Amino acid sequence: MLNDVGFLALVIGFGLSVYASAAAAWGGWKGRSTWVASARNAACLVFPVLTVSVVALVAALLRLDFRLAYVADVSSQAMSPFLRVTALWGGQQGSILFWAWLMAGFVCAAVLRPWRDNRELLPWVIAVAMLTTAFFVGLSVFITNPFERYWLLPGAQDLTRALFAPRGAMPYVPSEGDGLNPLLRHFGMIAHPPTTYLGFTGFVIPFAFAIAALIARKGQEDGWIRATRRWTLVAWMFLSVGLILGGRWAYDVLGWGGFWGWDPVENAMLMPWLTGTAFLHSVMITEKRGMLKVWGMILIILTYSLSLFGTFITRTGVIGSVHAFAKSALGPAFFVFIGLTFLGSMSLLFRRLPDLRTEHELEGLLSRETAFLLQNLLFLAITFAVFWGTVFPMISELVTGTKITVGPPYFKQVTGPFFFALLVLMGLAPLLAWRRHGLRSLARTAAPLLVASLVLTAGWAYVHRLHPAAWAGLWLVSFASVAVLAEFGKGVQARMETRRETPALAFVRLVGRNRRRYGGYLVHLGVLMIALAFVGDAYFKQETQDTLRVGEQLAIGGYRLVFEDLRAYPGTDGREIVEAQASLYRGGKFLAALAPRRDYFVVQEQPVTVPAVYATLAEDVYVLLVGWEGTGYGSTTFKVYLNPFINWAWLGGGAIVLGVLLSVFPGSRAYAEASYRLRSRRLEGAETAGEST
């Protein structure tokens, strides 16, 4: 019964989103406000209707209603209620519904916001956003329906999945489900899909506004940018957190001692993040100087198309094998939709090019504008290199018939130099003034930072004198960090001198009154922390593998690992555990007892390697149980990684979240706007004309 309600709600949600999109477009085209109002109501209704569908599916998962094929695929009796709920996004059907639901939520919130200004954008925002929602709900209804059941056809060996009983078929209800993929039973993988999807779907709002601005011929004004600034930042933050959680999951679960493997699925997420980051920066120039309008449009179209592409790659498995594409209608449907989205948006942009005049010319070659342009170029270059490396195995298979692998060595060598250049720009850009900057004055401001960073690097280099290759990386991170910290220092000092404030008060007020700016710098610091983790991963990582008997030890980078014991015991949720006991020493000092494990999930026939980690801010000692000959006293093989700076990646994630929250936190709007904007007053509406600094 509840399942039927869920299915019915899904169908109604599809109808409503199609109607909302069409009615909004009709109303916008003909200028009929009643149609727009009706579309708005329908668009708001999609979210609660889809919520009914999601609740029905979650209820089925909690009840372990194995009549639904999806429930039988991803849940089992051994799973805790919490895990059963998270199984909502543990498989294809559920996660497409989940995605559609999140997107409907975003659209609903955007449509319900007060539309004082930009009213002429409303119909087109609804039309575009609801069209994408309709696509995803449509996938859920017609192609990967989570409410399908298993049927046994007479004479057939395999089960058939269908919504309604095929002729002569018997319903089939398994007594136990397969259970969630063991690799996914980790907080990183439980939280990773929702955050990633929030990031992906969140970009629909700036995209819809951009397209609406183009259709309504409002692209010349920056209303759409200002209306979506917070949406973009929050989507970007979720995407960043999703990337970091995914990295944490890989580090804890996959057992290869790293957090980023340049896997196609990771790359698919990274690409919209890269273009989204470029977009965030380029719209700052548009907002401040009225330049790069076309560019901003291109970037948001790319970002949104790449978000869809990311879902396409992760959900169809097309990269693993080209043949996966033809297996279900999901691949072709995605392919066509992404193509239409991208080509449609680009041709619209092309037709509106004359509308998007730049308001200012570039005044100096050395200016923050050029730094931003270069930064945008670098982000796009990295995006292209990642895209090309990700799709090349497919292209190679199609063109020459040979399968090839494009592994981490490619991505490191090709994107490495670009990332280096980005870090240099990150340090230099805050020093550059808008419009123009003299080379001499840049040299004057940069010199102390350069000296400070070189002194810092010399210190690092002394500590890490065995790794000269890493010095350049360490210098880059030091330079950019010193430059960002100096921005805070300069501001605090200025306030202390002019307003006679204590350092703490000056800091709080400085950041509080310029949230956008200092929030942005905090995000930069977070990114630098992550960059530090990458430098550690690239240059300082050590690993060793050895087979030990009880009492024997292996050594790595000043640590000693002594093997104490190996035992086997059954776990609670259908796993057999083999666990080693080992003691970690540094010098003569005992540091920690470590217990690396290998869990074997019997039903799924899948082993999961659970590392034991001794973590400090300087480095992680990451111990894996690789193999053993009999439990107890036989010889046992360990692999130990020394991962320097890796914890800075997670801390950096925290700094990014704090920074974004700081810069989107609503404050005194007049003050923030007035302190930020640099454009001629004449170009602004009457609304901001009365405000003063």
Added chain:
Amino acid sequence: MRRLAWLWILLPLGLAAVAAVSAEAQEGGEFPTDNDVNAVARKLYCPVCPNTPLDVCATKACQDWRAQIRDELAAGWSEEEILDYFVAQYGERVLAEPQRRGFTSLVWILPVIAAAAGLAGVVAVVRGWKAPPKRAGPASGATATYPEVAPDVLARIEKELEKIA
């Protein structure tokens, strides 16, 4: 007799060589160690599991492949010979790093070309901006060049200046 003289010279040399090899083997433990095997396996991808480097793959098949690398190293094969052997056996896709020849070289070349083209594009755009096009758009004029000064403020400054004059 002369032939035997050669033997006297060769024999100690050969013994010394054997001694040196065995001494080296004892110093470094058994060659090849797990680390030696992993150093080669890292450059290969598991031929059966998608996107898993051979040095970390936990499947039985990969254990066998690592054992094979160990045997080949023990037999005195160089890293390159082992990689070539795996490519011949399982195809190009076992290599973690794509080759730099044939069609595959495109994967390396195109990003560099694209970045260079992008840079050229940016330079062209910047040049276009530096040399303002000769057009009488509404955005040109005093307010565009001095964006902070609003017209009413300008008018007041003019008035004040007139007063002084």
